Amino acid sequence: MNFKEQRENYRLKKISAKEAVQESLVKIKNDKLNIFINHFEKQALANAEHIDNNFNDFKDKPLSGIPIAHKDIFCTEGLPTTCGSKMLENFIAPYDSTVVKNCLDAGSIMVAKTNMDEFAMGSSNETSYFGAVANPWNHDLVPGGSSGGAAACVSANITTISTGTDTGGSIRQPAALCGITGLKPTYGLVSRWGMIAFCSSMDQAGPFAKDAFGCAALLDAMASFDEKDSTSTKREDINFEKSLSKDFGTLKIGVIKNIQKLGISEDVINAYENSKTVLSGLGHKLVEVDFSELSSGICSYYVIAPAECSSNLSRFDGVKYGYRSKGEKDIANLYMNTRSDGFGAEVKKRILIGTHVLSAGFYDAYYLQAQKVRRMIKVKFENFFKDVDLIFMPTTLDQAFEKNRKSDDPNRMYKEDLLTIPANLAGLPAISFPNGFKNNLPIAGQLIGKYFGEDLLLNTTNKIQGVTDWHKMTP
Amino acid sequence: MAQNDTLIKGWQPVIGLEVHVQLMTNTKLFSPAKNQFGEDANTLVDLIDLGLPGVLPVLNEGAMKQGIKFGLATNAKIAETMIFDRKNYFYPDLPKGYQITQLHYPIVRDGVVEVNGKKIRIHQAHLEEDAGKSIHDKYDDKSVIDLNRSGVPLLEIVSEPDIRSASEAVEYLKKIHQIITYLDISDGNMSQGSMRCDANVSIMKPEDKEFGTRAEIKNINSFKFVEKAINFEIRRQIKILEANGAVEQETRLYDSIKDETRSMRTKEFANDYRYFPCPDLVPTNISEEFIESVRKDMDELPEEKQERFMSTYNLNEYDAGVICADKQIANFFEEVVKDADIQLAAKWIIGDLNALLNKHDICLDESKIDAANFSELIQKITDNTISGKIAKEVLEEIWITGTKVTEVIDSKGMQQISDEGELENIIETILNENNNQVIAYKSGKDKLFGFFVGQVMKATQGKANPGLVNELLKKRLS
Numbered sequence: 001m002n003f004k005e006q007r008e009n010y011r012l013k014k015i016s017a018k019e020a021v022q023e024s025l026v027k028i029k030n031d032k033l034n035i036f037i038n039h040f041e042k043q044a045l046a047n048a049e050h051i052d053n054n055f056n057d058f059k060d061k062p063l064s065g066i067p068i069a070h071k072d073i074f075c076t077e078g079l080p081t082t083c084g085s086k087m088l089e090n091f092i093a094p095y096d097s098t099v100v101k102n103c104l105d106a107g108s109i110m111v112a113k114t115n116m117d118e119f120a121m122g123s124s125n126e127t128s129y130f131g132a133v134a135n136p137w138n139h140d141l142v143p144g145g146s147s148g149g150a151a152a153c154v155s156a157n158i159t160t161i162s163t164g165t166d167t168g169g170s171i172r173q174p175a176a177l178c179g180i181t182g183l184k185p186t187y188g189l190v191s192r193w194g195m196i197a198f199c200s201s202m203d204q205a206g207p208f209a210k211d212a213f214g215c216a217a218l219l220d221a222m223a224s225f226d227e228k229d230s231t232s233t234k235r236e237d238i239n240f241e242k243s244l245s246k247d248f249g250t251l252k253i254g255v256i257k258n259i260q261k262l263g264i265s266e267d268v269i270n271a272y273e274n275s276k277t278v279l280s281g282l283g284h285k286l287v288e289v290d291f292s293e294l295s296s297g298i299c300s301y302y303v304i305a306p307a308e309c310s311s312n313l314s315r316f317d318g319v320k321y322g323y324r325s326k327g328e329k330d331i332a333n334l335y336m337n338t339r340s341d342g343f344g345a346e347v348k349k350r351i352l353i354g355t356h357v358l359s360a361g362f363y364d365a366y367y368l369q370a371q372k373v374r375r376m377i378k379v380k381f382e383n384f385f386k387d388v389d390l391i392f393m394p395t396t397l398d399q400a401f402e403k404n405r406k407s408d409d410p411n412r413m414y415k416e417d418l419l420t421i422p423a424n425l426a427g428l429p430a431i432s433f434p435n436g437f438k439n440n441l442p443i444a445g446q447l448i449g450k451y452f453g454e455d456l457l458l459n460t461t462n463k464i465q466g467v468t469d470w471h472k473m474t475p
Numbered sequence: 476m477a478q479n480d481t482l483i484k485g486w487q488p489v490i491g492l493e494v495h496v497q498l499m500t501n502t503k504l505f506s507p508a509k510n511q512f513g514e515d516a517n518t519l520v521d522l523i524d525l526g527l528p529g530v531l532p533v534l535n536e537g538a539m540k541q542g543i544k545f546g547l548a549t550n551a552k553i554a555e556t557m558i559f560d561r562k563n564y565f566y567p568d569l570p571k572g573y574q575i576t577q578l579h580y581p582i583v584r585d586g587v588v589e590v591n592g593k594k595i596r597i598h599q600a601h602l603e604e605d606a607g608k609s610i611h612d613k614y615d616d617k618s619v620i621d622l623n624r625s626g627v628p629l630l631e632i633v634s635e636p637d638i639r640s641a642s643e644a645v646e647y648l649k650k651i652h653q654i655i656t657y658l659d660i661s662d663g664n665m666s667q668g669s670m671r672c673d674a675n676v677s678i679m680k681p682e683d684k685e686f687g688t689r690a691e692i693k694n695i696n697s698f699k700f701v702e703k704a705i706n707f708e709i710r711r712q713i714k715i716l717e718a719n720g721a722v723e724q725e726t727r728l729y730d731s732i733k734d735e736t737r738s739m740r741t742k743e744f745a746n747d748y749r750y751f752p753c754p755d756l757v758p759t760n761i762s763e764e765f766i767e768s769v770r771k772d773m774d775e776l777p778e779e780k781q782e783r784f785m786s787t788y789n790l791n792e793y794d795a796g797v798i799c800a801d802k803q804i805a806n807f808f809e810e811v812v813k814d815a816d817i818q819l820a821a822k823w824i825i826g827d828l829n830a831l832l833n834k835h836d837i838c839l840d841e842s843k844i845d846a847a848n849f850s851e852l853i854q855k856i857t858d859n860t861i862s863g864k865i866a867k868e869v870l871e872e873i874w875i876t877g878t879k880v881t882e883v884i885d886s887k888g889m890q891q892i893s894d895e896g897e898l899e900n901i902i903e904t905i906l907n908e909n910n911n912q913v914i915a916y917k918s919g920k921d922k923l924f925g926f927f928v929g930q931v932m933k934a935t936q937g938k939a940n941p942g943l944v945n946e947l948l949k950k951r952l953s
Contacts, residue, residue, distance in 0.1 A: 081528070095527075197755075228531060229533075308751075311751070360749075
């Protein structure tokens with residue numbers, strides 16, 4: 001069942017919110033894939049009853065009667081928020097993030113919080129303190145990351161929608177590897193208040209669903225201007241769900257010139273070529289764009305993101321909340337041991353890189369250079385969008401990979417984000433959707449749009465999904 | 476650039492000050508928590524001040540306006556775009572592990588103030604958040620933290636190294652104090668820490684082209700200590716250099732009990748703060764219109780007030796300057812002269828009231844003197860209810876008790892005697908008792924006139940109306 005059917009059933013009173021929640025809870029309790037960090041039976045059932053009892057107030061809300069799982073990066077008042085880390089294993093936030101609150105107001109019921117790479121740093125969900133998540137299509141493979149639990153949750157039909165965050169591809173890459181649809185909105189569309197920061201200048205929350213329809217409805221709930229987030233943008237309200245049926249006419253879509261040079265697998269290329277045919281079939285005009293700078297994005301990203309994270313994670317010092325090492329004789333030891341024990345290896349590696357690139361004598365060579373590259377990529381996109389309406393490219397280099405993948409290249413994992421990072425650097429919206437199937441595993445493509453062009457992204461994806469069936473496949 | 480009168484043993488001190496001023500806003504710089512002093516520990520703390528995961532700062536526009544006011548008051552450039560940076564370091568009273576401040580794009584730059592006719596340049600003034608307070612002496616076995624101060628807005632005013640002596644540093648600091656209190660952006664209370672000062676001190680030979688190596692003295696919290704700390708530091712550096720040693724670039728602390736500065740950390744152990752632009756706050760554009768709206772909203776500055784007092788109240792330059800040196804006194808003066816004689820009020824404020832304030836080392840609003848009562852005092856002098864001499868006694872009394880002037884006069888029977896009949900009787904008695912002097916006066920000893928006045932005043936315990944006594948005496952003796 002997809003989101004649209006589930007909501008229809010609720011609105012037609014074929015199923016109550018409580019029944020929907022109970023169904024999800026049974027699946028959560030039986031989960032063998034380690035998708036969840038915590039679930040909340042008592043609160044979820046009480047919430048569902050409240051929504052059922054006030055049916056008329058909620059029935060027209062975008063998420064009426066729908067069980068939802070939130071990535072465990074969003075603070076939830078009175079309930080644990082771990083961010084996938086030992087550091088916050090027992091942390092209970094005293095407030096709700098704006099995303100969680102918006103989703104609640106839209107009529108959804110939070111049933112669980114999903115597993116993730118520690119502090120959203122990873123592309124395989126293997127850096128989680130709470131263990132790796134299995135890919136629903138093949139349990140020996142990873143679901144992608146960092147929102148691996150959130151993508152697996154929808155892919156495995158446990159809930160029809162879930163929330164994630166995307167800093168360098170953390171929504172789109174797991175959506176691709178799990179065969180579902182995921183959207184990273186324009187930076188500033190969704191409030192970051194209460195979302196634990198990794199790289200503040202790129203972090204952006206977004207929706208997961210099987211299809212564009214579910215993503216549109218969830219984004220309608222999530223997006224809001226928030227005075228508590230200075231980077232949130234005030235803009236005219238767009239109803240994404242309604243914009244699915246709007247006619248945007250014939251589009252000019254940029255496709256990547258010399259794409260085979262990027263190290264993309266043959267299967268992914270084949271799916272990409274296939275999708276181009278689909279887009280042409282829908283009447284759109286394809287034009288090749290030269291994006292030879294694309295690969296430099298990753299270098300910029302892996303300087304800026306660690307730099308910001310090294311500062312953002314300084315607050316986890318054992319003094320105020322979270323993990324604290326025991327029996328320390330002075331403050332320096334408390335800091336060192338708390339942070340040595342409380343953070344996992346990947347997080348520590350990035351804090352060290354970030355600290356280094358901001359240090360006196362290295363700042364100009366790394367951080368400033370990385371910002372220049374970032375600006376260059378932004379300008380590149382702006383120039384593209386003078387000519388085209390959307391840009392289309394694959395989401396990932398390859399399909400889902402095995403856990404504990406061995407590689408001679410220490411940066412192999414970072415290359416997972418090669419195709420997703422450019423949109424984050426530029427702050428542009430991008431949507432990943434399933435566009436092929438090979439080796440019993442899904443393949444995905446992504447569309448990148450203009451600033452606040454989510455309506456067009458969702459509309460175009462919806463049209464593609466009207467003539468293809470990749471998004472309907474289930475593990 | 477060296478000025479010979481500031482040389483000490485042939486050495487030229489070179490001083491720059493960094494003054495931290497706590498701004499008087501309703502709420503903190505980036506959170507909705509109240510900005511107040513003296514509340515119970517950790518009661519003025521928001522999620523943001525705690526540095527909880529997921530919280531975000533939102534700039535307080537009030538603090539920005541106050542920064543702009545300071546810039547306008549010092550003829551500085553106001554930033555078209557200001558950018559906040561993060562200064563990263565670990566300390567338990569710094570909950571986020573970084574302080575949000577402004578490094579390269581401060582709200583104010585290139586200002587100037589005039590101290591005794593000399594221009595001292597302000598390099599920049601920037602907005603930043605204060606840290607919390609670590610308390611180490613409350614418990615034996617642990618330190619505790621009060622986050623009430625965490626996030627309180629500060630304006631850090633950084634001077635150029637234009638100051639040449641410790642006393643000039645104090646004058647500069649007093650000027651800054653005057654400006655911020657006039658603008659009503661800070662109470663400037665150094666003992667409560669709402670104004671704090673770091674001093675960069677170096678010495679050079681007058682013929683040297685480059686400044687010497689400087690030491691930074693941290694957190695000096697009174698005007699007196701600024702002077703002492705700088706003077707100690709100058710002497711220390713002279714001693715080192717005259718022994719052919721080298722001054723080390725370091726941070727030092729001033730110990731006011733021992734009157735000395737001590738090394739806190741050397742350059743080698745200086746923190747690398749890893750500044751970078753704070754990604755949670757977008758660059759803030761400050762438009763001309765916004766600056767103009769702030770300018771319209773600005774209180775009068777000392778020089779403007781002085782000029783107005785000269786033209787409106789016909790005060791001379793000196794009197795107007797003394798009255799306007801302190802905004803409280805200037806406002807007090809304006810209240811007083813609504814009903815009282817202007818020149819007389821000015822004379823009494825500059826003279827007797829100022830003397831009392833100086834003697835007790837307090838400011839006007841800490842005293843028991845209020846404008847209405849003081850005005851009454853002046854009026855009682857003008858309408859001859861009391862003499863100037865008695866008025867001094869009344870002032871002493873209301874200074875101590877705060878009682879109403881009329882009550883003091885009534886209860887002590889201090890009213891001036893202006894009844895002609897009564898005074899004539901007294902004069903008559905005195906002249907009869909001093910016949911010899913009367914004869915001497917009439918034979919040409921004019922100076923004895925004062926003797927008769929004194930006798931009348933003595934007989935009336937100073938309450939006789941002096942003008943009337945003069946008049947009646949002259950008539951009687953002619």
